[in-house]
Amino acid sequence: MNPQEVVQFAKDNNVKMVDYKFLDFVGIWQHFTTPVSEFDEDTFEEGIGFDGSSIRGWQPIHNSDMLLIPVPDSAKIDPFIELTTLSLICNVIDPITREGYSRDPRYIATKAEAYLKSTGIGDTAFFGPEPEFFIFDDVRFESTCNQSFYAVDSIEGRWNTGRDEYPNLGYKPRHKEGYFPCAPTDSSVDLRNEMVEVLQSVGMRIEASHHEVASGGQCEIDMRFDSLVSMGDTLQWFKYIIKNVAVRNGKTVTFMPKPIYGDNGSGMHIHSSIWKDGTNMFAGDGYGGLSKMAMYYIGGIMKHAKALCAFTNPSTNSYKRLVPGYEAPVNLAYSNRNRSASLRIPVTNAVAAKRVEYRTPDPSCNGYLAFAALLMAGLDGIENKIDPGQPLDKDIYGLSPEELKDVPSVASSLEDALQQLRDDHDFLLKGDVFTQDVIDMWIDYKTKAEVDPVRMRPVPEEFNLYYDI
DSSP: OOHHHHHHHHHHTTOOEEEEEEEOSSSOEEEEEEEGGGOOTTHHHHOEEEEGGGSTTOOOGGGOEEEEEEOGGGOEEOSSOSSOEEEEEEEEEOTTTOSBOTTOHHHHHHHHHHHHHHHTSOSEEEEEEEEEEEEESEEEEEEOSSOEEEEEEOTTOGGGTTSOOSSOOOOOOOTTOOSOOOTTTSTTHHHHHHHHHHHHHTTOOEEEEEEOSSTTTEEEEEEOOEEHHHHHHHHHHHHHHHHHHHHHTTOEEEOOSOOSTTSOOOOEEEEEEEEETTEETTBOSSGGGBOHHHHHHHHHHHHHHHHHHHHHSOSTTHHHHOOTTSSSOOBOOEEESOTTSSEEEOOOSOGGGOOEEEOSOOTTSOHHHHHHHHHHHHHHHHHTTOOOOSOOOSOGGGOOHHHHTTSOBOOSSHHHHHHHHHHSOHHHHGGGSSOHHHHHHHHHHHIIIIIHHHHHSOOHHHHHHHTTO
16 A cells, blocks of 8 residues: 555545554564644654654663554454544654664665565565464463562363362373463363454454463464565564454463573574565475575574574573584584474475574564575575585484584574674674674663573572572
8 A cells, every 4th residue: 555545545434543563672563643633644744753762672761752653555454442543553764864773673674675685586475474373261470679470371281180170181292292282181272363353454464273282371373485684574463463462362472582490492493585576595405395595594593593592582582492412403413304403404395485494583573684694694694605514314312422422513602602692793793783882782671681681589499499599
């Protein structure tokens, strides 16, 4: 749609309010709303001012004025707000230069797409994430100077087989056996179906939904792949809809990678491919049916994987999932079919479906930044012909320490990932996609706001281990 068509769309749907959405630096959707009487075609040219100093990781107070410019093609009717509301995703603009704001994640993703085209390697990068999440019935947490606790609960939790539930019917997924028995053990079928219907109502193409491995309400809903920026938009709508459908059903959803100890965490495997003139450049006659270009793309991801973790696994909680020897793929190897490798080549005979699946990322990430960083790493591999070495088709979890010693791994903590990013980010600066300011602010913000607070706080398990020392 163009601006004129969006205005007409609002009239045709008897819109009362207009909601402007944009992403903060870390990855949470922000918004504000105006009456439709304040909305017209000029809004798309003039923009709407707001205070950038109140957004995490953005402007200082003395230089805080910013502009939002709505994206016409993003226009949708918000499925949750009672008054009919037009929702618009916005780009963040510097009001002085009228250029995109360097710390706007959507702008970074847009520049990554432009850089791909400038290289001549391809004209479109497709991404298909698979975000997993937990549906809980209750969540409580607190962290103060003298106490700290969290408690999550799910009617499906295996830990509740002995609870008096008036009556307890006993159908709760066994530990690591949630993938995926039918109802009544899978009690979230109707809720997932409602989520799928709402996702489809905003134009999203959903391919499948199912329970996941963990007990306690872990699920996955898979969406159709799309180009980089469009998929960044879609992932934001996905999280927004999943959370709000859960809330209106008296449930709560988290995309935390590891909310439950001892069971599977939530990952977000990311499928990607590069196309040019309607041709999949990853299809070929090499290993797994991939081209040499795809192999170099894998080589680039493997070379920069530790630094990529700062964007693909950007929370301290991410590394409760990324533990060697457990279910999450931490070993930097590639393989056809082998799901213990961090990079998998899905088995398919369809040329259009040839792609690379990176299995390390998790859904705590900012999609725009994660997809852009992955693309830049892959392009660096292609441009420099980085050989990923030989595939590893063995079960990595069953390898001996001697066999594992030459297999590299991803970052071991968020602190480690940020240090790796500090040492290895030149590939991200190409084409001015990520600026030095963005890299520096990401490292600074994540260190001060997340790494240091977690590092300095006692946790309950330490009292269990050390109180009587």
